[in-house]
Amino acid sequence: MTVCIWCLRENSTKAIEHIIPDALGCPEEFVLTAGVVCEKCNNRLGQVDQAVIADIEISAFQAGVPRKNRKQPGIYSYGNLNGGVFENEKFLVLNMDANPVTTPRGTLVAPFRGRERDVRGDFSTHGTEATLSFSTDIGRSKKFRRGLVKIGFEALAYYLGPSVARQSQFDSVRSFVLHGRGERPLMLTHASDGDYKNQAWPPFKRGVDYAATFRLAMMEILIDLSPDASLFPLFREFAEQNMNSSEYTFLPANA
Numbered sequence: 001m002t003v004c005i006w007c008l009r010e011n012s013t014k015a016i017e018h019i020i021p022d023a024l025g026c027p028e029e030f031v032l033t034a035g036v037v038c039e040k041c042n043n044r045l046g047q048v049d050q051a052v053i054a055d056i057e058i059s060a061f062q063a064g065v066p067r068k069n070r071k072q073p074g075i076y077s078y079g080n081l082n083g084g085v086f087e088n089e090k091f092l093v094l095n096m097d098a099n100p101v102t103t104p105r106g107t108l109v110a111p112f113r114g115r116e117r118d119v120r121g122d123f124s125t126h127g128t129e130a131t132l133s134f135s136t137d138i139g140r141s142k143k144f145r146r147g148l149v150k151i152g153f154e155a156l157a158y159y160l161g162p163s164v165a166r167q168s169q170f171d172s173v174r175s176f177v178l179h180g181r182g183e184r185p186l187m188l189t190h191a192s193d194g195d196y197k198n199q200a201w202p203p204f205k206r207g208v209d210y211a212a213t214f215r216l217a218m219m220e221i222l223i224d225l226s227p228d229a230s231l232f233p234l235f236r237e238f239a240e241q242n243m244n245s246s247e248y249t250f251l252p253a254n255a
């Protein structure tokens with residue numbers, strides 16, 4: 001029997017836990033052994049993982065990252081935008097029309113209706129060249145932030161061991177990720193190389209408090225895992241003194 005780092009209950013779950021969602025390309029060794037996250041918590045936190053996948057999947061698709069269980073790259077989380085692979089070619093369908101359109105794979109893509117997961121795009125042609133441009137926001141949903149904190153906390157369990165992660169000083173982190181209680185400010189830095197890369201580093205420690213740091217796609221993410229998020233003002237001070245304001249951002253937007 002192992003004790004789960006999320007619900008702190010004994011369990012005999014057989015599955016390993018991918019620390020970064022598999023659909024975004026988790027480094028092979030970056031997993032927690034069976035039972036460190038129980039099956040119940042794994043299922044319960046699926047929606048939180050899904051929020052992270054939804055906001056990162058365009059970048060993952062462009063980088064050619066296979067989806068879960070080695071399925072082909074794809075974009076599935078948007079209303080009027082869909083991407084996939086057909087006859088070994090990647091396709092992207094952005095529907096700004098009033099009616100559904102069909103992808104090369106034969107699936108329907110809804111029209112643009114101005115909904116939250118719809119993408120506004122522009123299409124222009126210059127001679128024989130066509131350009132499609134659009135932009136999407138990431139990090140608007142609280143579930144996305146919970147998903148990032150989940151990754152950071154599981155990275156701590158990976159580097160320091162599950163027994164450290166089970167300590168009561170992380171109860172507020174558990175409560176935020178599992179139930180969305182409270183708030184946990186995050187700092188995001190844009191990686192200077194612009195590559196799609198997933199990677200983690202050992203947590204940073206100050207006194208008895210920890211902060212987790214990892215890279216997801218083109219971002220480096222710093223997560224305060226102290227009980228009352230007391231490290232966060234230090235992150236802010238460091239960023240303001242040492243970095244260009246266009247290189248970093250804080251979440252939530254009003255943090």
Ligand SMILES: [Zn+2]
Nearest residue numbers: 004007038041
């Ligand atoms: Zn559990």
